[in-house]
Amino acid sequence: MRGSKTGLETRIRREKAPYLLDIDGDVCHHVHSAAKAFCKPFKNFIEQLYIDLFNDFKWSADLRELFQEICLICNVKYTMPQRYVSHRWLxxxxxxLDALRLLDCLTLFYFPWISGSLSERAKFLPVTAEIIHRLNVSESSRNRLHEIRMFLVSTCFNSTDS
Incomplete structure (x- = not known):
């Protein structure tokens, strides 16, 4: 990481921040420490979200298959959400970056799990409708998304209030 020609510190200085000062040897550790200090007030909210996303799909082949189908319908390349590793830099x-690429599909997938009354969940329906419209999803694919949603609602809440 500290090579004089292609190390991360050298590349950061050359390509992004030539004004960085080298105070005690390793700018990368300073950047990591600063980012960690910045994120501390958020109490690992984002990190825990990524851990939960990874675990949802790692431990359930059924959910993973449904998510793959949603990605296929939305014409988004399926990849399992990446694993967050707390000790790995960046x-x-x-x-x-991977989650943002999958965001529309994740939104469609998790929409049925919004808790609360039917009217409460209905507040978020326009978000899913906008995604489906923007991605130009066909009528038959919309019907399949609805079937997936009904299946997820029935298995998650064991209710018929969808």
Whole structure:
């Protein structure tokens, strides 16, 4: 990481921040420490979200298959959400970029799990409708998304209030 020609510190200085001062040897550790201090007030909210996303799909083949189908319908390349690793540098950045790529599909997938009354869940329906419209999902695919949603609602809440 500290190579004089292609190390991370050298590349950061050359390509992004030539004004960085080298105070005690390793700018990368300073950046990592600053980012960690910045994130501390958020009490690991984002990190825990990424851990939960990874675990949802790692431990359930059924959920993973449904998510793959949603990705296929939305014409988004399926990849399992990445694993956040707390001791790996820039792991949150890597996982965030992947999650942003999958965000529309994740939104459609998790929409049925919104807790509360039917009227409470209905507040979020326009978000899913906008995604489906923006991605130009066909009528038959919309019907399949509805079937997936009904299945997830029935298995998650064991109710018929969808």
């Amino acid at each position: 792991s949150v950045d890597d996982v965030t």
